[in-house]
Amino acid sequence: MSLIKLLDIKKLGDHRGHLVVLENNKSIPFAIKRVYYLTGTQAGVPRGFHAHKELTQAAVCVSGRCLMKMDDGINKDEIWLDSSDKAIVIDKMIWHEMHEFSADCVLLVLADDYYDEEDYIRNYDVFLELTKHA
Template sequence: MSLIKFLDIKTLGDERGHLIALENDKNIPFAIKRVYYLTDTQPGVPRGFHAHKELTQVAVCVSGRCLMKIDDGHTQEEVWLDVPDKAIVIEKMIWHEMHEFSSDCVLLVLASDFYDEQDYIRNYEVFVEQVKNA
């Protein structure tokens, strides 16, 4: 079973352009409480390197691309986020890293809750130990 869970994101539009709507509890599997995006990431500088105890997120590159690395403490997978209608769910207790950002990358993240530093696990060894003890 794959760790990578893609969402069914519909692209609407015509010759004038495209529109992609992201909606609470419809194509996003939770009520959105926080939205943020990464942009102007320095070349060769990866981001992420953490898991969340409770938070669920959806990530999509609205422009450019990046390599998402996902890890449940047992299995690691990678996926390129490179089109604006390819969104993935990052469940709680999933270690995630973003690598190889293109210069035009805008990575949009929708979160199921507000920022809470106490929800973060920032040490990989601690993460793996918590997965083992779950």
């Protein structure tokens, strides 16, 4: 079973450049309440290492690339985010990690809710225990 859910992101453009549009409940399968991005990541320093109890997100590298690793407690999958029109969904209760950031990486993340520290699961053993009871 693949944990990778690619979104249908259209890249429009011509000789002048490209336009990529991300819209609520259209190209992004939820209403967007929060947007953030990672930039200036250090070579060899991975990020993430958590899951969310309820939050759903979509991630896209608008510049550069990174390796996204996904884990539902049973299955593991990974994908290179390496194009501004390749976006993935990070569902709730998916442990996710980002690795091998390129020097020019800008990882844009769209979330269906506001930041809530209580929604985070930051301990992998706790995550595995919770997925057994889901």
